[in-house]
Amino acid sequence: xxxxxxxxxxxxxxxxxxxxxxxxxxxxxxxxxxxxxxxxxxxxxxxxxxxxxxxxxxxxxxxxxxxxxxxxxxxxxxxxxxxxxxxxxxxxxxxxxxxxxxxxxxxxxxxxxxxxxxxxxxxxxxxxxxxxxxxxxxxxxxxxxxxxxxxxxxxxxxxxxxxxxxxxxxxxxxxxxxxxxxxxxxxxxxxxxxxxxxx
Numbered sequence: 001x002x003x004x005x006x007x008x009x010x011x012x013x014x015x016x017x018x019x020x021x022x023x024x025x026x027x028x029x030x031x032x033x034x035x036x037x038x039x040x041x042x043x044x045x046x047x048x049x050x051x052x053x054x055x056x057x058x059x060x061x062x063x064x065x066x067x068x069x070x071x072x073x074x075x076x077x078x079x080x081x082x083x084x085x086x087x088x089x090x091x092x093x094x095x096x097x098x099x100x101x102x103x104x105x106x107x108x109x110x111x112x113x114x115x116x117x118x119x120x121x122x123x124x125x126x127x128x129x130x131x132x133x134x135x136x137x138x139x140x141x142x143x144x145x146x147x148x149x150x151x152x153x154x155x156x157x158x159x160x161x162x163x164x165x166x167x168x169x170x171x172x173x174x175x176x177x178x179x180x181x182x183x184x185x186x187x188x189x190x191x192x193x194x195x196x197x198x199x
Contacts, residue, residue: 013069021070022048038063042074052077062090062097170196 011025016035020042025031031042040063041053050070056078057063063079064072073092081088081097090097170189189196 015068017064017067018069019052019064019067019072020044020050022050024070025050033069035068050074054078056080056089058082 011020011029011031013031013033014035015033016037016039018033018035019040020031020033022044025042025044027044027046027048029043033040033042038057039055042050043053045051052074058080060081060083062073062081063077075092075094077092078100079090079092079097081090089100091100092098188199190199191197
């Protein structure tokens with residue numbers, strides 16, 4: 001084979017974005033556009049549509065925006081859109097370019113959220129949703145006894161001493177007061193309904 005090389009040439013063009021049309025190629029016949037700015041291999045499928053094999057196009061404008069040959073794009077054709085820092089991967093669905101795997105980033109509830117940067121906390125999304133308040137309001141946080149368990153171990157007292165009053169006897173109850181009783185039956189108390197509740 002090396003001593004008697006045979007050169008087989010496909011239908012080809014050195015112009016970028018020079019796509020064949022359905023009249024140029026037969027079903028299953030490949031055609032090559034090898035222009036460096038927008039190369040591609042094409043063939044006509046059994047339904048008579050022109051399909052692109054590759055490569056994935058990279059640029060600020062969609063592939064075949066300035067066609068030399070046939071206009072339009074192929075179903076399943078890929079494009080990395082470099083017009084913004086997001087660098088979206090897009091696929092042609094036959095009518096428009098669809099972003100690939102971008103549902104999270106484009107969802108209104110989570111748009112522009114980057115966990116690593118602390119954006120969830122910075123934009124108050126967790127607080128604004130009311131989720132934290134709902135848990136507290138339901139009593140689940142207190143009813144579970146988790147706060148009391150931590151308190152009895154002494155770690156809550158050590159970490160949140162600035163927010164806890166250490167007393168020998170409970171004062172008159174007042175709204176929102178939290179007291180750590182250090183005499184008698186020790187525990188973490190919270191005032192509610194005019195009285196004290198041991199957590």
